[in-house]
Amino acid sequence: MTTKQYVCIVCPMSCSIELTDDSGVLTVKGNTCKRGEEYAKNEYTDPKRMITTTVGLRGSRLRCLPVISRKAVPKKLLRDCMKQLYATVVDAPVRQGDVIVANILGTGVDIIAARSITL
Amino acid sequence: MNTLSYDIAVIGGGPAGLAAAVKARELGMDRILLVERDYELGGILQQCIHDGFGLLRFKKQLSGCQYAQKFIDLVAEGGIDVLCDTMVLELTDDRRIYAVSAQEGLLEIRAQAVILAMGCRERTRSQVSIMGSRPAGVLTAGSVQRYINMEGYLPGKKAVILGSGDIGLIMARRMTLEGIEVEGVYEVMSSLGGLRRNKVQCLDDYGISLHLSTTVTKIHGNKRVEAVTVALVGSDGKPVRETERVIPCDLLVLSVGLIPENELSRKAGVQLHPVTRGPVVDDTMMTSIPGVFAAGNVVAVFDLVDYVSRSGEIAAQGAVDFIRRQSARGNMVDTVAGSNVGFVLPQRVNADCGGKEINLYLRVRKPMKDVRAEIVCNGKILKSTRYGVANPPEMIALRFVPDGPLDGPLTVDVR
Numbered sequence: 001m002t003t004k005q006y007v008c009i010v011c012p013m014s015c016s017i018e019l020t021d022d023s024g025v026l027t028v029k030g031n032t033c034k035r036g037e038e039y040a041k042n043e044y045t046d047p048k049r050m051i052t053t054t055v056g057l058r059g060s061r062l063r064c065l066p067v068i069s070r071k072a073v074p075k076k077l078l079r080d081c082m083k084q085l086y087a088t089v090v091d092a093p094v095r096q097g098d099v100i101v102a103n104i105l106g107t108g109v110d111i112i113a114a115r116s117i118t119l
Numbered sequence: 120m121n122t123l124s125y126d127i128a129v130i131g132g133g134p135a136g137l138a139a140a141v142k143a144r145e146l147g148m149d150r151i152l153l154v155e156r157d158y159e160l161g162g163i164l165q166q167c168i169h170d171g172f173g174l175l176r177f178k179k180q181l182s183g184c185q186y187a188q189k190f191i192d193l194v195a196e197g198g199i200d201v202l203c204d205t206m207v208l209e210l211t212d213d214r215r216i217y218a219v220s221a222q223e224g225l226l227e228i229r230a231q232a233v234i235l236a237m238g239c240r241e242r243t244r245s246q247v248s249i250m251g252s253r254p255a256g257v258l259t260a261g262s263v264q265r266y267i268n269m270e271g272y273l274p275g276k277k278a279v280i281l282g283s284g285d286i287g288l289i290m291a292r293r294m295t296l297e298g299i300e301v302e303g304v305y306e307v308m309s310s311l312g313g314l315r316r317n318k319v320q321c322l323d324d325y326g327i328s329l330h331l332s333t334t335v336t337k338i339h340g341n342k343r344v345e346a347v348t349v350a351l352v353g354s355d356g357k358p359v360r361e362t363e364r365v366i367p368c369d370l371l372v373l374s375v376g377l378i379p380e381n382e383l384s385r386k387a388g389v390q391l392h393p394v395t396r397g398p399v400v401d402d403t404m405m406t407s408i409p410g411v412f413a414a415g416n417v418v419a420v421f422d423l424v425d426y427v428s429r430s431g432e433i434a435a436q437g438a439v440d441f442i443r444r445q446s447a448r449g450n451m452v453d454t455v456a457g458s459n460v461g462f463v464l465p466q467r468v469n470a471d472c473g474g475k476e477i478n479l480y481l482r483v484r485k486p487m488k489d490v491r492a493e494i495v496c497n498g499k500i501l502k503s504t505r506y507g508v509a510n511p512p513e514m515i516a517l518r519f520v521p522d523g524p525l526d527g528p529l530t531v532d533v534r
Contacts, residue, residue, distance in 0.1 A: 007319045011174050012423060012513060014315035032507070049320065050170045052182050053296065054268055061158075063271030066168035068182045075324070082296055096188045114168060115161075115184035116191075 048072035056089035066114040126150040128230035133162020135415025136236035137190035138431030144197040161187035175425035210387040232438035239377040239416040251337040256344030260286040260374040275370025285313035287374025292321035307334040395419035402468040403437025457532035473523040497527040
């Protein structure tokens, strides 16, 4: 039996969660909502994180366009995703929600523009 | 000088100002003006590219920019007048605003109601009194954030962060991802300054060390930061000489707190609160000057943007009611920060608020477990809410609807 302690990062409550693995049966306690249970189980089996960074931007007074992943991606792929995004440059104008990189590294997750840039 | 006339003038186009303007429009106000000193709306949200915004309001993890975009789009759809690149120089106690912009020159804006939404400013090196020379490379976390996320500059190669507030933690991760080596985060207090979730996802994920009860005692270098000296602090809060060590670095990032930006309010004669350092407000967010309202971080530093937007909407409702004279301000009762409570917002509520929802925001003084937050009026408990943990960095929001008039001050205790 394995026991793990987690601090939930889903919302600002930052619940302290305890996960117990009893030969494959995962029990979660300390969470105050369903998302916390899901987070702890994910964290134990395949931790995921959102990607938020910037890509290069041409044709605007700003030099960077903030981007965000539609969903969390496996934590172990985070650095490789970032590497690909560093090499990405887009042209203004951009609408919030525009797909900047589709299906990044085959994760099935799109990277989208986090804001509109008109100038 | 050009003179403009509006129903409601909002000073500041960040989350509080945006929400206030949008809400005022929703409530049927025609002539609304939003004044912003930056060249675009959104305020600090535009440099907050990380996610975690809007969970309460939109039930989604948005980035700061995405959260701002929703309101910016609503401002545009509502046809609300916006003056960007415009700096407000003065507000008078009869609601005249003097502002200046390169395009318009000097402007006088008259409004029936004014909403202050200037936000807050970061504390700087001079406010934490660090000894040493004054080289380049000492920056606030927010400046580093703007350089990296909007301007596209990396302001150093190896950083030490002083202060474990949320912006400092967020920037520890951001700098690491951008290839700046983060040596560690140093916090003078004995507990974390920011939210615990941010320690997990920003420090622990990247193996960045957190040093509690430790501070920077000296900055070395003449033209550029070359190193900093850190030391443990004793129980008296003073650095312990024998524990000093020198850390080579070229960037010192300060995340040492925020101060509401109230130069305009002070000059206008708005009464300020010694603890929050923002205007004293009532349950409609009206300040001590009739018709002048305040919302968001100019009132007190909130930790969630959802609360900031909410306060903007309350201020907008208050301003609209003030203009339409719907709310004769009756008897007011004070709110009192009771046991273990640092402050309560708002500082006054209408005593005849039976049936109307009241939103109270408070911070506890010290970390506690298994507590109850109780709102007490004249010995009677009006609301009691249980919390597993209560931490000073995590603001407590209480909503309640009194069933009748309040016959005395509202005291909030946490124990």
